[in-house]
Amino acid sequence: MTNHTYRMEKQLLLLGLIRQRSRHGYEMVDYIETALASCVDLKKPTAYFLLDKMTATGWLTQTDQREGNRPSKRVYELTPQGEDEFQRLLQENLATFNDATFPGDIGVIFADALPRAEALELLARRRAALIARQTEVQAAPPHPGVLQWTVEHVRCHLTADLGWLDNVINDLSKRGE
């Protein structure tokens, strides 16, 4: 009855955040979209969907907290089963290696459908976007604790990517000389 569907990482992430301390939805979604965008892509409706599903399964509890007249917060907490599931997902995640896919390679594969000069110009734009991203990451304030690792991860892949892209551009511009 293992649950291979509903990409586990998303559930792991939500469970992990709630485990650190009880949280409410908006807070998590906000945090994920800002601090953790480099790890997963998780939008609000999906988050609420998973949160409800995990509550139904018995991994979470929901409690409405109302402070003054503010719209009420729905606070999520981990149940013992939730903790078990968290442990399981965490172990699996840590032990597994997933390699990335590179949708950008598809364009490269078909690049010779374009005049070479045009392809090179478009790739130059891609390169500029990569550099911009790199600058952005370098300029970001240091992230606290473990998050530093995620930033480092992005940084090192950007560097690798730039090297590869420069090779591609170089090869392409030399072709047929």
Place this chain on the structure above:
Amino acid sequence: MTNHTYRMEKQLLLLGLIRQRSRHGYEMVDYIETALASCVDLKKPTAYFLLDKMTATGWLTQTDQREGNRPSKRVYELTPQGEDEFQRLLQENLATFNDATFPGDIGVIFADALPRAEALELLARRRAALIARQTEVQAAPPHPGVLQWTVEHVRCHLTADLGWLDNVINDLSKRGE
């Protein structure tokens, strides 16, 4: 009326393959799952779905070819509008930089929920899987033409990833000394 849905790369890929020469479905799906797995994740039902949709939109034509008693092949060909769309998608793909996401980072973020020795052992397994993948890629026969670039891409990201992972393992094993 641009079509941002149905992740463009998948359409670009199908259009590009059909553009090279007319193809039938099985052939493409097979090729994508073996040679192009590092670029996209595209399963059969999705492929047929997109192929039908693009035919309905007028980018492709379908012709059934029957040789002898063999089950018929459905051969796809590009229409002029298909060619236009291919050009558009190709230009966009080449000019765009997309950074990867790293679902594996989620586990790392929560690694201290586990005894350190256990976390390290699990990460060692991840590392072994990465190395295995690396060996596999190195051992693969040289790919023809442009596909070499995609292999190179994977290779360089695996190297980067290994470096990062070793840092993480190292940091983690030193913590609290």
Place this chain on the structure above:
DNA sequence: GAATGACTAGTCAATTATGACTAATCACAC
């Protein structure tokens, strides 16, 4: 000649994900 596996076609129900929307409260600027 029976079985197996590669080649070819698909389908369908179910799962997974999101864009775009509504709604309410509060703090602050103008």
Place this chain on the structure above:
DNA sequence: GTGTGATTAGTCATAATTGACTAGTCATTC
């Protein structure tokens, strides 16, 4: 006092994707 934007909640129709299945032919092996 009137906006405007942040904070909190969500929903719903639709899009996107896939696992698991059916179905037929051909070549080859036992």
